[in-house]
Amino acid sequence: MVNTEQFRRERLDRGIKIRTDGLYALMSWRELSYLTLPRLILIVGMLLLPLIVPGMYWQKVVTILCIYALLAISFDFLAHYVGLVSLGGAFFIGAGGYLAAILNSTYGFPPILTIPIATLVGAAVCTLLLLPCLPLRGVYFAIVTLMYPLVLARIIEALDILGGTDGIVGVDSFANRWVEQYAVIAMVLLALFGIRRLVNLDIGLVFRAVMDNDQAVRASGMNISYYKAIAVFIGSALGCLGGACLVHIYMWCGISLFALDFSILPIAATVIGGSGTLVGPVLGCLILVPISELLREFGTLRIVFYSLILMGFIVFRSEGLMVYGERKYHQFQRWVKV
């Protein structure tokens, strides 16, 4: 006998989710913890991470992971809140990294100064270089960001400036490895919650409006290029911050800062973690970076691996893990007969 009954999935919000909307969340510890627990797990987890991983090597991995997380947050912010797809995370890393290295090795600035200066100046340089493609919609931004790291790496190589292929060696490191790790972890958490705050502020709404419908923004008497430039400045500042930290971690700066890993891994992490959630990219990095370390001996196969995962997720599961997890947390589902 053929079963002709059909079922459909029904999703319902959990009662506690509705009770925690608005002021009622303060009613009891249960509601409070329902709201704050996921955030606490993330914060405490990130803070404990250097303590629980085995050995120096994996502590280094945690640091690198945080750099990637900064880049991934920057990608997610630019792509899903401003509508600018950046294929060149390496460009931001390179700009910040080279600036920090020059400031440190040539002018002798300590890391505490080079990192903020490199972040701000680097972001300004990146914004300036990307300015021509900001008035336009479409693929131009992606194309230009894709080109810059490739071309810059080649220029440095060909002209033998900034240390050429050998790079700049002898960059100062952080005071000790605990400072290094907790500095980058604090930066990731600050960036994460800061950007989350930003996109819900009034100017964040303007960014989203620029993405949704730039003509209406222009009709309101606002210069879209100006707001896009601000957003690119914020996004590239995160990338440059990562780059500046990276050269102090490696104590070296070279054209491998323009390597493809920095461009593709944050994108993969964002898509896997959940586009437009900002937490998702961090989650994606937590998954991808350790796997990539395990695959280190396979060389460029890692990039093939990210690319394939990325393609699989974008084609078949474009919502990402974070959105899925959020749904499971807030809703339950059941099958109802149609």
Add this chain to the structure above:
Amino acid sequence: MSEETILKVLNATKTFGGVTALSRVSFEVRQGEVLGIIGPNGSGKTTLINCITGFIKMSEGEVMYKGKKISGKSAHKIADMGITRTFQIMRPYYTLPAYKNLIIPLFAPRAKRTGGWRGGGKLGDRDTVSVDILEEIGFERDSFVPYKIASTLPTGYLKRLELARCLALKPEIILCDEVFSGLSMSEIASMVPLIERLQMDGITIVMIEHRLRELFQVANRVMVLNFGVKLVEGTPEEVMADEKVKEAYFGSQEVEEVMNYA
């Protein structure tokens, strides 16, 4: 209504490739009036608005606003001077709630400058101000309508939201691109007093419209375009009596109807 000219269009011409969408259209808009622009489909009405507001570069001609040349400036600068427009195809920010839609124009330099939305403006809370504006334009304040996501709102509210977006800037001129189209009779009936009130507040309004009967209730003067050429300009009665207009609208039931009505 005064006789003072606020906006002057001289020989506006626009060609798309080989097609001439506008050909040497000149007219004036007076301070505080409602000017209707009518014409059959494809007669260049929307192109005219796009040219005035700087969304399209004119091929020839110029636009003067309060004696200053504004043609050639970019769209946001023209909007910043107080010439706002609605879009024929409504373009709310679909993912945001209705009242959050108004945050964006309220964030604009002009809104910050002109300010004064009952304690809003530069330092005010934009959320409250935007709900105030929405109430003014016909959203029920105490209902949940202003808080609904824009993509779930019906057409009538979206049209009002478009107007509200203009109002948030405290404009001098609003160019309305078919605000009545797609609305039911009762919705239009409730929009007409709104236009009248905006006029009483001293805002100059240019309306492109196909709903002639309602337009003639509010318009002080009417201009007719056909194939990108200005046919006539005058009071509604004068325009309807014109032979060329009858020819352009030949066979159109509505003109007959309106003429009987007038």
Add this chain to the structure above:
Amino acid sequence: MDILIYGTINSVALALMALGFALVYGISRVPNFAHGAIYVLSGFITWTFLRGLGLNYALSIFLTMLIIGIFGALLYQFILIRVRGIAISEIIASYAMGLAILEGLRWGGFKGMSYTLPVFAEGSILIGGIPVDYQRIIVVGIGGATVASLWLFTHYTRLGLALRGMAQDERAALMLGIDSDFMAVVAMAIGAMLAGLAGILLLPLGNIVVEAGYNVLILAIAVCIVGGLGSWMGAVLAAFIIGFAQILTVVYLGSHFQMVVALLAIIFTLILKPSGLFGMQKQLEERV
């Protein structure tokens, strides 16, 4: 004189690289960031047939073109079609595909100087006192023939006219009974074959290296932006502009600056005339 001759050759080579990208973007509005990867892949497939399996050169070229065409069609049918219209996903998916191919080839050991394709005909000829080898002449000849046949194809065959209709207005084309998904698959297959053709023609001039994939992608995109995204004739004209500019910089500044020329060309185009020489983009944007 040598600037004229080498400029022409370089320009035709650029046009060959860019045509596939321009065609795919023009018809289905998908920026195919895997273009450079397909170019290199075709070189390696031909090499495998020729050296690995010991087939005849002409046969291996024919088989490669066939495989690349099918590969392009499959790529569209199974991956890109699912993300079509979502601009962010289109870019990321095709870029990821390209990276997977290129870095996969690199990992698979296809690197170094040992991979070369033989030229079609040995020897060279003197043109105006400058020796030009036959392969470069063949490149110019086939390049010209490709542009001409593409023009004939899109103007005089049913399929070509359907493609052009879709490029102009997809919805109108749908209403006239043109299957837009199938057309996009065809466009992608032709685009991939054009990339493959460029690879087979140009790779005998040097080594097959994975880096060429990135260069070709960048050059193709530069040509398309200068010519106006979506315009084929614009791409051909822009290829000549960038081609001569490159040769001039090589002669007067040094060969390192070829890429910089491409980047500067893009940036100046975006500043001065964002729609490019013949672009439709601006006009479309103007329709508010």
